[in-house]
Amino acid sequence: MCRWLAYTGSPVLVEDLLYKPANSLVMQSLHSHLGAEPTNGDGFGVGWYDDHSPVPGLFRSTEPAWNDQNLRELSAHARARVVLAHIRASSGSAVQQTNCHPFRHGPWLWMHNGVLSDFHAYKRDLVLAVDPELFPLIAGSTDSEVLFYLALTFGLEQDPPAAVARAVGFVEAAAARKHVPFPVQMTVCTTDGQRLWAFRYSSEGRSRSLFHSTDVAVLREQYPDNPTLHELSDSARLVVSEPLGDLRGAWREVPESTCVRIEQGREELTPFAPVAAATA
Template structure:
């Protein structure tokens, strides 16, 4: 499967979060500790927001992140207060640019780790559930992108947590009609450029790993010698598939079947359960 990270906070260079940490996402592309696969080399993508532009920028490619010279080049020049980054290990769909995360629609970005079980068996039914007005915007063939467009169909722009819950319910109901016992495995990052939602859920109740960073003011008190912590605001937060290093007290596991919201004025954590689609 895949590894991903989402950063929200003080604007920083992409290099700061993508390359510099001891167990960075680039290191995880070769040496993942908690993923299903140790190596995640079936493509990568980064997305970010810039002032006065609603839609995020995307850079995606089919090669491995660890050797991509263009990614290394832009990492020293792109600065943002909201980054998504994803390294892909395909679960069966083609290694092609349109299948690389993050996915974008308007000002929204989405990325996913996990899979719809037996996707080939239920893909047609799920695809037919997408709003016909949204269908032309689907570019690739992954279950991940289809989940995004199902959530958009089910009200993502008005109610992100509810839409993701209805999408999960639709996937599970469809899968079980086709005899799939455990249809869904997901950790999802979703943003509109202002807020970040992160979801952890699976039909087995044994979901892929997901962590969030401790509040910066707490970490600053624990580790006053860490320069990065002196330079970012208390609102800065990372959500990651696996920790970027071993700094004591820095990482907290997202509870099973839950979702969190990173937003101005206070972050929140809530239980998550699928809803009827």
């Protein structure tokens, strides 16, 4: 499907996240170990927040991440405190820039690994449920972007976990009416630049891989000679589709049906479950 990473902490060069780790996201675009496909070459995107504007920067391309010189140039100069990066393996929608993640609305970014199975069968029900003021802003043709705008419709800007739960519940109800048994497969990340949420969920309980980093201060004690760890602040946190390296103890798997919230270096994991459409 896809691979992604989310970083929050002290400002870092984007290339330090995308290129330098042993199993970097750019490396995963060619040789993913845990993805549904080993190659993720249907475009990429990077969203980042600095101190100049609450609206994140966004760079997306249909080029494979491993072959885009503009990405290499930009990432060597862009420094950011929050970064979302995504490499795409299309599940059927067109390879075009508007279909590349992350998606942006105001200060919010959103990216998704997974699929809404048989999306075409109930797509009309989903898009007609999007707030009329938001509907014209849907620029691409992916299930991921529609899920984003459903979450915005259901209150993402006020309460992200509740909004995502309602959006997923709405999708499952719409799919059930079309006799689609297991419609939702997702690891989703969203942020407003201050707080970050990641979700691991699938209708059949067999979700795509997702990991979160452990405490940087603890890792420094375990690996005092590792220079990378000394460049990160104690508040630095990462959520990734698959680990960026093989440091023992550096990564923990996010459990099934879980929401991860990160704010000011504090991390909280809570259960996640869809809210039934009738309740939504």
